[in-house]
Amino acid sequence: MDEAAARSKLFDLADDGPAAALGVGVRLGLFAALAGGSMSAAELARGLGADSGALEVLADALVAVGLLEKDAPLYANAEVTAACLVPGAAYLGDRVVTGRPRGAEARLLRAVREGPRPVPSAAVPLPRALSRALYRDAQVLGPRLAQSLDLARSRHLLDVGGGLGGYAAAFCEAYPELRATVVDLPSVVREGRRLAGPRLEFVEGDFLRDPLPRGCDVVLASDILHGQRPSDAARLVCVLHDALEPGGLLVLRDVLMERERTAPRWGALFSLTLLAGPGSRCYAEDEVRGWLAEAGFVDVREAVVDTEGWDPNRVLLATKG
Numbered sequence: 001m002d003e004a005a006a007r008s009k010l011f012d013l014a015d016d017g018p019a020a021a022l023g024v025g026v027r028l029g030l031f032a033a034l035a036g037g038s039m040s041a042a043e044l045a046r047g048l049g050a051d052s053g054a055l056e057v058l059a060d061a062l063v064a065v066g067l068l069e070k071d072a073p074l075y076a077n078a079e080v081t082a083a084c085l086v087p088g089a090a091y092l093g094d095r096v097v098t099g100r101p102r103g104a105e106a107r108l109l110r111a112v113r114e115g116p117r118p119v120p121s122a123a124v125p126l127p128r129a130l131s132r133a134l135y136r137d138a139q140v141l142g143p144r145l146a147q148s149l150d151l152a153r154s155r156h157l158l159d160v161g162g163g164l165g166g167y168a169a170a171f172c173e174a175y176p177e178l179r180a181t182v183v184d185l186p187s188v189v190r191e192g193r194r195l196a197g198p199r200l201e202f203v204e205g206d207f208l209r210d211p212l213p214r215g216c217d218v219v220l221a222s223d224i225l226h227g228q229r230p231s232d233a234a235r236l237v238c239v240l241h242d243a244l245e246p247g248g249l250l251v252l253r254d255v256l257m258e259r260e261r262t263a264p265r266w267g268a269l270f271s272l273t274l275l276a277g278p279g280s281r282c283y284a285e286d287e288v289r290g291w292l293a294e295a296g297f298v299d300v301r302e303a304v305v306d307t308e309g310w311d312p313n314r315v316l317l318a319t320k321g
């Protein structure tokens with residue numbers, strides 16, 4: 001088995017999202033509520049006493065795993081849930097969900113009932129081991145991403161939420177005239193400085209609260225947007241636009257969902273984790289393109305990056321008009 005297939009299999013096996021979504025759907029009575037016919041997320045939320053936005057994320061994930069169907073904006077039971085998760089002789093709800101909710105299911109249940117937690121007063125850095133794992137990924141993917149772009153005339157890269165600097169280092173390696181500034185939270189920057197070579201500058205800061213370094217002709221935002229709640233995601237795109245010199249290039253690498261946000265499956269499930277954590281979700285390509293246009297970006301196009309199946313994220317390029 002090649003490495004990309006092994007990664008995908010292990011991520012899939014480690015994903016507790018399908019069980020959590022099923023459990024929360026049963027506990028809320030969502031499948032029973034749909035026994036009478038299809039309903040929108042807002043109608044379901046009203047009837048079940050849940051948060052409407054959060055319920056939509058849950059319902060989209062349930063579509064992704066085949067337990068609901070979606071004909072936007074309406075959701076309906078799929079064959080399997082109509083057969084065994086609505087009240088009746090074949091009801092299996094009490095067998096598939098037992099005891100008190102725990103772990104991912106408990107966190108998701110709370111988020112769907114109450115909505116995302118209050119916004120924390122300061123941005124929360126990733127766990128250190130995850131930061132390091134993303135750095136190792138960047139060492140593999142960074143050179144491929146850099147090769148897929150033409151930055152020969154670019155001079156200064158700003159890597160926003162650049163983590164330990166793996167992408168910035170790969171870009172500088174591929175383009176000898178380029179220098180890079182990485183902005184991230186203090187604990188991440190401290191470790192990044194230890195790993196980095198002389199061409200990387202690290203700046204401690206919160207990209208939504210602090211002014212960003214100016215004079216950059218390329219901005220990279222890799223794996224950042226999905227960590228922001230919708231209003232902050234739109235604001236961040238404006239911040240990235242402001243940070244660029246006129247004519248500068250934004251490189252935005254992230255999960256890009258299809259319009260209905262039920263595919264790709266892993267993105268719909270990842271949204272459950274985000275909902276219960278930072279209160280964000282994966283965004284549809286249309287939403288992201290809308291924010292880019294509103295911020296003043298032009299010539300939005302997708303970069304073709306050959307990662308040999310390693311990276312399920314996609315990359316949009318946009319020019320500051």
Ligand SMILES: C[S@@+](CC[C@H](N)C(=O)[O-])C[C@H]1O[C@@H](n2cnc3c(N)ncnc32)[C@H](O)[C@@H]1O
Nearest residue numbers: 123125134161162163184185205206207222223
């Ligand atoms: C998922 S990681 C992505 C890291 C790197 N860009 C990559 O693609 O591997 C998100 C990064 O954004 C940083 N981050 C999150 N919120 C931030 C904020 N408000 N200001 C600055 N950095 C932030 C985190 O510390 C983390 O390093």
